[in-house]
Each structure stands twice: as C-alpha cells, then as structure tokens.
Amino acid sequence: MKYKITRKLVLYFTSVILLFSLVVGGAFLLLFTRHTEEIYRADMQERAEAIAAGVADYLEDGSPALDEVAFAAKGNAIGKQTGNNALFAQGGATGTTGRNNVNGYNAYITAIQDIAMGEVWIVDQSAETISVGTGKKEITYGELPGAALALVDEVFEGDVAFSEGFSPLLEDTSITVGAPVLSAEGEVIAAVLLHDYIANMQTAVRSGLSTLGISAAVALIAAIGIAFLLAKRFIEPLQRMEETTQQLADNHYEAQTGISQNDEMGSLAANIDILADKLAEAEQASAKLDKMRKDFITSISHELRTPVTVIRGSLEALNDHVVEDPAKIDEYHQQMLTESIHLERMINDLLELSRLQNPDYQMEMSSLNFVDVVENAIRSVRYIAREKGITLTFSKELLSFMMMGDYTRLRQMLLAVMENAVKFSAEKGEIRITLTALDAGCRLAVTDNGPGIAEKDQPYIFEKFFKSNEESNKQGTGLGLAVAKQIADRHGIVLSVESQPGKGSTFLFDLKQ
Numbered sequence: 001m002k003y004k005i006t007r008k009l010v011l012y013f014t015s016v017i018l019l020f021s022l023v024v025g026g027a028f029l030l031l032f033t034r035h036t037e038e039i040y041r042a043d044m045q046e047r048a049e050a051i052a053a054g055v056a057d058y059l060e061d062g063s064p065a066l067d068e069v070a071f072a073a074k075g076n077a078i079g080k081q082t083g084n085n086a087l088f089a090q091g092g093a094t095g096t097t098g099r100n101n102v103n104g105y106n107a108y109i110t111a112i113q114d115i116a117m118g119e120v121w122i123v124d125q126s127a128e129t130i131s132v133g134t135g136k137k138e139i140t141y142g143e144l145p146g147a148a149l150a151l152v153d154e155v156f157e158g159d160v161a162f163s164e165g166f167s168p169l170l171e172d173t174s175i176t177v178g179a180p181v182l183s184a185e186g187e188v189i190a191a192v193l194l195h196d197y198i199a200n201m202q203t204a205v206r207s208g209l210s211t212l213g214i215s216a217a218v219a220l221i222a223a224i225g226i227a228f229l230l231a232k233r234f235i236e237p238l239q240r241m242e243e244t245t246q247q248l249a250d251n252h253y254e255a256q257t258g259i260s261q262n263d264e265m266g267s268l269a270a271n272i273d274i275l276a277d278k279l280a281e282a283e284q285a286s287a288k289l290d291k292m293r294k295d296f297i298t299s300i301s302h303e304l305r306t307p308v309t310v311i312r313g314s315l316e317a318l319n320d321h322v323v324e325d326p327a328k329i330d331e332y333h334q335q336m337l338t339e340s341i342h343l344e345r346m347i348n349d350l351l352e353l354s355r356l357q358n359p360d361y362q363m364e365m366s367s368l369n370f371v372d373v374v375e376n377a378i379r380s381v382r383y384i385a386r387e388k389g390i391t392l393t394f395s396k397e398l399l400s401f402m403m404m405g406d407y408t409r410l411r412q413m414l415l416a417v418m419e420n421a422v423k424f425s426a427e428k429g430e431i432r433i434t435l436t437a438l439d440a441g442c443r444l445a446v447t448d449n450g451p452g453i454a455e456k457d458q459p460y461i462f463e464k465f466f467k468s469n470e471e472s473n474k475q476g477t478g479l480g481l482a483v484a485k486q487i488a489d490r491h492g493i494v495l496s497v498e499s500q501p502g503k504g505s506t507f508l509f510d511l512k513q
Helices: 002-060 066-082 088-116 146-156 198-249 264-319 326-357 370-387 407-424 480-490
Strands: 119-123 129-131 161-163 174-182 188-197 366-369 391-396 402-405 430-438 441-447 494-499 505-512
Touching (some): 002 161, 002 174, 146 161, 146 188, 198 264, 264 326, 326 480, 366 370, 366 407, 370 391, 370 402, 370 407, 370 430, 370 441, 407 430, 407 441, 407 505
Parallel strands (some): 391 430
Antiparallel strands (some): 119 129, 119 188, 161 174, 174 188, 366 402, 430 441, 441 505
C-alpha cells in the first residue's frame, strides 16, 4: 500500500506541475515576448526621440548643417581622389573644409552611438549619402531596400516609425526606429534612425524562459518532496485502520484505530471505531441470545419432561394392567388429562410468546377505553376467585382513559397478572385493584395478600420459565408473566412489581396518555 500510494501521489503531483509548467510556459512565452518587444520598442523610441532632440539642438547651436557636412565630406573625398589634377585646388579646399566639418560631426555621432547603445544613422532628405557613424561606410539612398525607404519617407512626414527592412544592410535581423529631427519652426530637417539587433531582445526573452525553467524544476522537486510527505501522512492512519479492520476480521472487536483527525480520514477512522463497538455489542448480544437459546431448550426440556413422563407412566401402568381397580384407573385417566391440559397450555404460551417477540408481528390496534378492558378482566377473574373465597375490590379515579391498543392482548395481559394474584393469595383473602390518575397518564395496581416475592427473585419474574414459588405454583408454566411483559412493552406500558416476603405483592401498570 505504502509504495503504491507514494508512486501515485508523486505521479499526480509531477503531472500537475508539468502540465502547469507547459500551460504557464506557453502563455509566458507569448505574453512575455510581446511585452518585452513592446518595452524594447518603447525604449528604442524614447532613445531615438532623445537623439533627434539632441541633433536638433546641435544644429541650432551653429554647427554645420547636414548638407554642409555632406558637401564637406564630398570635398574631402574629391581632394583625396584628384591629387594634383585640375580639380585639386577645389578638391583641396573642399577636402580641408570636409576634414574640419566631418571630424567634428563624426565625433558627435560617435558620442551619440555610445550613449544610445545602438547604431545611429542620421539622414538628410536632400543629401545623397547617409551618415552612419565613425568607421562605417557611407550608404546612398539607392542602396536602401524598399521597406527602409518607406520608413525614411514616413519619418520625414513627421511620424515615428518602426521597421525591420534594414536587416540586409546590417547583416543580421534587426529592428529600426526612425524619429524626425525638427527645426525651431517645426519642420522636419533630418531623420534619426536607431538600429538594434533582435538578438539582444531575444536574449532577454531567453533569460526569462531560463528563470521560468529553473522555477518549474524547483517546483517539481518541491512537489515530489511534498508528495512523499503527504504519502507518509496518508499512509500512517490508513495502515492503522487496515490493522484494526484485520483485527475485526479476526473477531477481536475490542480493537480501536485511536485516530483523531478533523477530516475525512478521521471520520472514516471514527466510523471504524463505531463499527468495532457495534460488532462487540452484537457479539455480546449473540452470546446472550445463544445462552438464552440454550437455557430455553434446557428449561422447556425440563418443563416438558414432567407431564410427558407422568402421561407415559400412567399409560404404561394401564397398558400393562398394573392397575385394575376402576377407581385407580379413573385417577390415572384424570392425571393424564390434567397433564395433557398443562402440556397444551404450555405449548400455547410458548407459541404466544414467540409471536409477541417477533418484531414483524402486528397487533390489531384501535382506539379503546382502558377502563373497560380492566373491568372486563375483573369480571372473568371473579369466577376463579370465588373457588378460593377470594374477594376482588376495584376502585377507580377515572371513568375513561382512551388509548390505542389491541383489546384482546391487553385483556390477556391483565388476566395473566390477576390470575397469578389469585393463585398465590390465601383462601378467603382479598385482591385490591386500583386505578389512579397521574399527571401524564394513569396507574393500575393489582395487590394480593400472598407470600410475596424474595428480593433476589424480583428481577427475574418476567423471564421465561421462572417460578418464584415452586410449591404454590406446581401447575404453572412460568410463561404467563413473560407474555404479559411482552404485551405491555408492545403498548408502551411499564410493568413492574413491588413485593416483600410475607406481605404480598403489587403489580403496577403505568400508562402514558
């Protein structure tokens, strides 16, 4: 897991950085190149205009005009070329003047080129030559390409113009800006052409791209480092969760991740811990259910054994003619009938309890008056109570208490408790039934004068097959109160008992409105 996640994170981060670098690099190359060119052109224009202004000042200060300089340059050339021929005097004079004028003008052009950090040409529209600075050959208009001539014409119209048409003359790709030289009257008297090579601008672009490349490389290295750190941060809790889930798979439900993070990883770990707790509770419930199942089988086996044994023994005695006295035979028949009735009742109670414990079992709920149910149950129990001379008294504070319930099941619940009270009450005793009003409901109390229930037995009297007094309850199945408790729970009724040995018992039914 560790290395797979690490590889994935490194791959993801590297891919993102590379994609980002390509997109940003492409945009940077386009925008930065344009921006650099704009800055470069603006800077050249500023320099050219400054040179043009300087040339205008130079000419206005009494320095020779450009046509004079050009004429002097011609005279100088003629003086050198003619020597002692007929034109020597004119050439010599012209040469002398040329040397004086050209030397001063060339010095000025050289100073301008040094300051302008580029090659400077100064063009007079009426001249036949172009001043190209010291050490450069003179160039005539005829040598200029068409694009260069267009630039010169545009400048002499008073505009600042750019062109790359001078590149063939400069023997390399270059950019030229032309600025007009204006006289005091505002007329264009010359043009300043400032040349600079494209390579200089490309050097700046390459420098920017180099910086971007270095930044991308640093970012890539940082991304790989961050990927390793994040992988470690992710892997540690994942490994702990993997170990915990493995322990859960091995039925060690006490395992916990011990992770506390305020994020999705922490939420997942918390859910795993909750799952572990639920599995532990489920294991305990399963163990408890398994114990209850075993206890149930043991209890029902014990409860069924007695009537089956009695019935079988009686049948064997009758079948083997061990008993021949008609009175004894009738006694055996009566005993078998009693045990079979007891067995049938036990089976019915078990089936009833099984249905009530099934969550899918639906009762027939309807609106009813609980007081009517109590009075109906009391009328049924009176017949049983008369056999023991027991008196039933019923006092009520309410004439009506409406609720949603299953009439038959509620009557069955009350009968189970009241019959139990009759069973454990002494002959000619008294059972008091009272219905009192509460703030949010009512309470029904059934009190007998029986032997009471030991305190240690009270928590178990509503469990299956529990018998608090075996001698007084030989015919009991131990299921009546368990059935009553299930019916009470289904109706939201709280069924409880209060009892003291020798002082009788009181069963309480608390109902809420």
